[in-house]
Amino acid sequence: MGRIDKDGLDEIILVGKKLYERGLVSATDGNISVRKNDDEILITRSGVCKGELSAEDILVVSTSGDVLTGRGKPSVELPMHLGIYSVRKDVRAIVHAHPPVLTALTMTGVNFNSAWLPEVWLSVGPVPTVPYAPPSSKELADQVTRLITNCNALLLERHGSITVGRNLSEAYYRTEKLEHAALVGVFTAIVSGKLPGPLDQEKLRELERLFSVRSS
Numbered sequence: 446m447g448r449i450d451k452d453g454l455d456e457i458i459l460v461g462k463k464l465y466e467r468g469l470v471s472a473t474d475g476n477i478s479v480r481k482n483d484d485e486i487l488i489t490r491s492g493v494c495k496g497e498l499s500a501e502d503i504l505v506v507s508t509s510g511d512v513l514t515g516r517g518k519p520s521v522e523l524p525m526h527l528g529i530y531s532v533r534k535d536v537r538a539i540v541h542a543h544p545p546v547l548t549a550l551t552m553t554g555v556n557f558n559s560a561w562l563p564e565v566w567l568s569v570g571p572v573p574t575v576p577y578a579p580p581s582s583k584e585l586a587d588q589v590t591r592l593i594t595n596c597n598a599l600l601l602e603r604h605g606s607i608t609v610g611r612n613l614s615e616a617y618y619r620t621e622k623l624e625h626a627a628l629v630g631v632f633t634a635i636v637s638g639k640l641p642g643p644l645d646q647e648k649l650r651e652l653e654r655l656f657s658v659r660s661s
């Protein structure tokens with residue numbers, strides 16, 4: 446993926462296409478945002494298919510939630526995005542998707558574990574699950590804002606995923622890697638009858654030493 450252009454529009458359109466084509470969202474699900482500067486973010490419009498975004502579907506919104514440029518309503522999950530940007534100054538982009546395997550695992554009572562695979566642990570780190578709250582609710586935004594302070598990804602019970610990054614590529618690839626790892630976990634369960642266990646603490650510390658700790 447190329448660098449973010451001046452307004453970040455091209456890369457948001459590209460990531461929307463990838464999310465849709467890889468089945469990480471369906472219909473008009475999901476939302477994408479990029480921090481433009483200290484006072485403004487770019488966010489996808491509500492109710493549009495992420496596989497068919499155009500520049501008009503991306504709005505400039507202030508950090509207090511006012512639409513500054515563009516027509517239509519911003520994503521209903523805007524409060525969740527603004528909450529994350531308010532507590533994570535290092536975060537420049539956020540991807541919210543509905544990946545089917547990750548979402549299925551939130552309903553099994555067996556949590557997904559990013560420590561199943563070494564590279565997923567290194568590039569994403571721990572991935573807590575947020576207990577169910579209605580989509581777009583203040584309750585959900587508050588829980589996400591509280592939990593994201595210590596991690597780069599969250600799963601939302603019966604709903605989907607949130608990944609953050611220092612740029613949009615990083616946020617998007619974290620979603621893709623997590624869904625891929627979830628699929629590996631489910632294949633393991635099909636073959637062996639149970640989900641894999643995580644790498645133990647000693648092996649995780651060894652990985653972090655070897656790769657001098659994951660970014661952001």
Ligand SMILES: [Zn+2]
Nearest residue numbers: 475580604605
């Ligand atoms: Zn959603």
